[in-house]
Amino acid sequence: MRIFEEMESEVRGYVRSFPAIFHVARGSEMFDEHGKRYIDFFAGAGTLNYGHNNPLLTDAMIQYLQEGGIVHGLDKATVAKRAFLTKLRDTILAPRNLQYKVQFTGPTGTNAVETALKLARMIKRRSNIISFTNGYHGLTLGALAVTGNYDYKDESYGSRSNVAFMPYDGYLGEDVNTIDYLRLFLEDGSSGIDLPAAIIVETVQGEGGINVASIEWLKALETLCREFDILLIIDDIQVGNGRTGTFFSFERAGIYPDMVTLSKSIGGGLPMALLLMRPELDQWQPGEHTGTFRGNNLAFIAATQALSYWDNDDLAQAVKYKGDLLRKELERIAAKFPELGASVRGLGMVQGLVLPQTGVAGETSAEAFTRGLVIETAGANDHVLKFLPSLLIEEDLLHEGLEIVEQSLAVLVEKRHKLLTGDSE
Incomplete structure (x- = not known):
């Protein structure tokens, strides 16, 4: 060593x-x-x-490389990207009646979170974001600001401004409905909590200690967001991709988030992250949010094969x-x-x-x-x-x-x- x-x-x-x-x-x-x-x-x-x-993924990648397939392509159109987008639409989104545009961000989950937060603030013209106790969303500065664990934070190098933390489901005990608690802050103009552009949440907090939000809590959170014109961002980076038993972890609650962040297993083990957003939220100007490694074509090959596990x-x-x-x-x-x-x-x-x-x-x-x-x-x-x-x-x-x-x-x-x-x- x-x-x-x-x-x-x-x-x-x-x-x-x-x-x-x-x-x-x-x-x-x-x-x-x-x-x-x-x-x-x-x-x-x-x-x-x-x-x-996984040989299904590995064999496809080896063949692609041996054929001289494009590996790095920025956001240019490639055969590999076309195959992935088609598979994602036909196998994952369409059967679930989900209509999302896809944005390829930088190669890791925190890049997808940064993109979602930036887009939410741009659209709503509000800067505040609400996150939850024990939430984990990444360690770049924007994502770090909505991450709850104090061990990752230090005022000398990270800004925690424009973020408010609220208690997750069960944080205050079984007898306290924390959505009602959150509502009190949003309804009171003197609460000190500015109306947020978005609320970001994991349906199961992985790094936070395997805390599972109930179906009722998730439904109530979606209703609250609609009532107050707040965008709902589901961070499905760790517990999406089938981890909870359905491809998206929020499917059990029957909700329709405004944005979904995906990474980790979506790339079949290779670096890839993406943001799903409702079509009306896709308000970027060309090149307004960019990055060198937002198009990992080898990951597209692996991901397309991985999604075949969801054909049935x-x-x-x-x-x-x-x-x-x-x-x-x-x-x-x-x-x-x-x-x-x-x-x-x-x-x-x-x-x-x-x-x-x-x-x-x-x-x-x-x-x-x-x-x-x-x-x-x-x-x-x-x-x-x-x-x-x-x-x-x-x-x-x-x-x-x-x-x-x-x-x-x-x-x-x-x-x-x-x-x-x-x-x-």
């Missing part, structure tokens, strides 16, 4: 949690340079919904089945270790094992890694063990990974018991 410590910035993060030099990967398995195998419950933070080196209902049903299996097993594991006070929350194949005692989730992740499982933590205090496997993971690998988690928790409980009793053997 010496070259990474010598040459790479201290900002590196995941290499500290998973200290191995990875070499090859396939499906839901990764192998380091010595051949040690790891089951992947991380999936590139949700980028690899279709697994590592098979993947959605598989996500539901495996998501239910994951949930039941986690509930069983939580019940097995009552001294940890664990609980489970999530939707589809984004699940969280909540471990409220300080350090337990992180120690479990570290122990699991030594046993051959890659799994990260989430939440404001890193107190949630975050399950984010590939949607295509084989059932036996899912069980094997869960067994490693169970074993890791058992080791941790035993260590803590020995510390409490003074038994050092």
